[in-house]
Every structure is written in C-alpha cells, then in structure tokens.
Amino acid sequence: MGWPERLRAIEAMTRESATEIGVAAAEALELWVAEHEGPDPRAFVQALDEATRQLTDRKPATAPLHNLRYRMVQFAAEMLREGVPLDQMREELRDWLRGYRTHVAESHARIAHHGAEALVECEVILTLSYSRTVFAVLEELYQHNPDLSVVVFEARPYLEGRRMAEALAQLGVSVTLTVDAAMAYYMDVASAVLTGAEAVSLEGSFVNKVGTRPLMTCAHAHGVPAYVATETVKILPPTLRGESVTTVVGRPEDLTAGWTPPEGVEVSSILYEPTPDRLVTAYITEEGVVSPVRLATLSRPLGV
Numbered sequence: 465m466g467w468p469e470r471l472r473a474i475e476a477m478t479r480e481s482a483t484e485i486g487v488a489a490a491e492a493l494e495l496w497v498a499e500h501e502g503p504d505p506r507a508f509v510q511a512l513d514e515a516t517r518q519l520t521d522r523k524p525a526t527a528p529l530h531n532l533r534y535r536m537v538q539f540a541a542e543m544l545r546e547g548v549p550l551d552q553m554r555e556e557l558r559d560w561l562r563g564y565r566t567h568v569a570e571s572h573a574r575i576a577h578h579g580a581e582a583l584v585e586c587e588v589i590l591t592l593s594y595s596r597t598v599f600a601v602l603e604e605l606y607q608h609n610p611d612l613s614v615v616v617f618e619a620r621p622y623l624e625g626r627r628m629a630e631a632l633a634q635l636g637v638s639v640t641l642t643v644d645a646a647m648a649y650y651m652d653v654a655s656a657v658l659t660g661a662e663a664v665s666l667e668g669s670f671v672n673k674v675g676t677r678p679l680m681t682c683a684h685a686h687g688v689p690a691y692v693a694t695e696t697v698k699i700l701p702p703t704l705r706g707e708s709v710t711t712v713v714g715r716p717e718d719l720t721a722g723w724t725p726p727e728g729v730e731v732s733s734i735l736y737e738p739t740p741d742r743l744v745t746a747y748i749t750e751e752g753v754v755s756p757v758r759l760a761t762l763s764r765p766l767g768v
Contacts, residue, residue: 467496467515475522478714478735479622481596482662482698483572486528487565489519493532494561497554505550509540512557525671525712525736527663527698532564534701564697571695571750572597576604579658579693579748584608586655590683592644593619593673594628595660597693601748602658606637613638615650619673621718621733644675651686661694662736664747665704666760669738670694671711680743689745696749696762712736 465473470492477485496515502508516533523529539560543553579601583589586605591598591614606612614632616639618625629641642650657679664670670692683690716731725731741747741756751762 467492467499470495471518471522474519477523479594479624479627481594481660482526482528483568483596483695485523485526486532486697487568489529489532490561490564493519493536494558497557497561500554503550505544505548505553508550508553509537509544512540513537525662527661527671527700528695530663530704531697531699531701534703536560568695568697571697572600574750575693575695575748576600578750578753579691580604580608582691582746582748582753583656583658587611588613588615588650588653588655590615590617590647590650590654590657590679590688591628592617592625592659592675592679594624594631595693597695598658598660599628599631601693602632602637603635606632606635610636611638613640615640615642615654617642617644617647617675617679619675620644621714621721621735624673644678647675647679647682648686651682651688654683654686654688657683657688657690658748659690659692661692661698664692664694664699664759665738666699668742668756669740670744671736671738674734674737677737677739677743680739684743690743691746691748691753692741692744693748696751699759699762711738 474485474488500508500511516536520529520533536557540557543556575597583605602614614637616625616629618641625641629639632639659672659676661670661672680690712735714733714735716733719731719733744756746753746755747759749762
C-alpha cells in the first residue's frame with residue numbers, strides 16, 4: 465500500500481475515534497519515513513511537511529494529526545539545522561513515532577485510573593458516540609462499581625453509539641442505547657456526563673461528535689457534572705492556538721441513507737461541532753483531572 469492509499473484509508477475512518485485515527489496516522493508516517501527516497505535532507509523535511517499537511521487536510525478536526533504534523537516537522541527541522549545525517553534523521557523520527565504510540569497506549573491506562581477515581585460515586589453516566597478513551601474510563605469504573613449503568617446516545621449519522629453500547633455490554637455493564645433527542649429525558653437520573661474529544665483548544669472550546677454541545681448544555685442546565693476524557697496530544701499545537709476549533713460537515717448522503725430529498729430541501733450533515741469549555745466541569749487527562757483554566761499547564765510537546 466502506497467502513501468495515497470494510506471491517506472484514503474485514514475480519510476475513510478469515519479467511525480473510529482480520534483485516538484485510533486492518530487495511531488493509524490503514526491503507523492502510516494513511520495512507513496512513509498522508511499520508504500521516502502532521496503539523499504537530500506532539506507528536500508526530505510519539505511516532503512515530510514507536505515505529507516503531514518495532506519493528513520491534516522483529510523481530518524481537519526482531529527487534533528492528534530495536527531500535533532503529529534507540528535511535532536514531527538519541528539523535530540526534523542531541528543535535526544536539519546544541527547546537520548544530522550539523513551539516515552539518522554529517519555531513524556530518530558521512526559523512534560519518535562513508536563514513542564508516540566507507546567505514549568498514547570499508556571495514556572489510556574492513566575486516564576482510566578484518574579477517571580474512575582473522579583466518577584467512583586456515579587451510578588448512571590450518560591455518553592455520546594464512541595470514544596476509545598471514554599470506554600477505557602468506563603471499563604475501569606465498572607471494575608470498581610459493578611452496579612454502574614450507562615446511557616449511550618446513538619450519534620447520528622454514523623451511529624457510533626452502537627459500537628460503544630456493544631463494547632460495554634460485552635463487559636457486562638448495564639447499558640441503554642437511545643436516540644440523541646432523549647438527552648433531556650435522561651438528565652433526571654444522570655450522575656454525570658462523560659464524553660471524549662477530537663480536539664481541544666486552549667482558546668476555550670473543544671470539538672467532538674455533533675450532539676456534544678446540546679448534551680453538555682443539558683447537563684449544565686440540570687446541574688449534572690460534565691467531564692471530557694482526553695489525552696494531552698489532543699490539545700491543539702501552538703500553530704493553531706489562535707484559530708477557532710472547526711465544525712466539520714459530511715456528505716448529504718450520510719444523512720439521507722436511501723431517502724431522496726425533494727427539490728428545495730438542503731441536507732446538512734454536521735459531523736463535529738465545537739463546545740465551549742465553560743460547560744465542562746473538568747478534563748480527565750493522563751496527567752490528572754483538571755479544570756479548563758488549568759489545562760494549559762498540561763500542554764507540552766512529546767519529547768521535542
């Protein structure tokens with residue numbers, strides 16, 4: 465599989481979490497680094513910049529890809545300035561990418577631990593869509609509280625909530641799958657809301673699957689604490705700090721699915737939306753549970 469095919473495969477990851485997309489991108493970039501031809505280090509760094517840009521263009525709301533781009537290009541540029549030979553540069557970058565994947569895997573265990581501690585008294589948790597990070601928290605929490613119940617909102621148009629419900633049911637968790645419009649209905653029994661994130665901006669918002677903002681707004685109105693489980697690699701890099709976190713719109717056919725809209729009907733299939741972090745009680749990260757105002761203290765590069 466060549467680079468264009470790997471790009472298309474990552475672009476087609478519509479039901480996977482941001483973490484899974486980031487890991488897949490790191491694996492693809494490791495192969496790109498190994499396979500790229502040419503003896504000129506400067507040309508190599510320029511080609512790396514272009515390759516990572518192609519990744520972020522295909523998934524603009526997925527922060528791990530922006531961080532991979534920023535950190536890899538920064539690392540490669542530093543080695544170029546220091547006169548590091550190209551073969552060594554390749555090996556250093558491949559080592560860094562392997563370290564990235566290890567860091568993500570270890571982050572899940574730490575987030576799960578911190579999240580289970582923060583939510584240990586919760587009996588009913590509401591969540592939306594599928595998040596590998598959220599699942600890790602719920603899995604550990606269930607070990608401490610076998611009476612845990614989880615309500616999962618389906619998350620149209622791709623219905624990733626079904627994946628979350630299936631995964632929780634396999635653990636033995638008492639789980640209810642329901643429509644997104646039932647958010648307010650379940651607030652009366654909720655102990656907490658827990659979602660993941662595609663991207664987190666230090667400008668005061670985060671991006672996640674559409675439906676997250678009304679879920680958080682409902683929780684705020686009902687006095688239900690709302691948490692976001694996220695790795696620090698999802699905090700947008702400095703190059704994007706001044707920009708608003710984006711909304712992503714999918715294809716109309718993602719929503720219509722066998723129905724032909726009549727003339728005059730415009731179909732808007734929003735996939736991801738920003739949510740202000742004034743609605744967030746705390747972020748659950750591998751470094752601990754922190755308020756939105758303290759999040760900036762956790763944003764640091766992965767070894768570069």
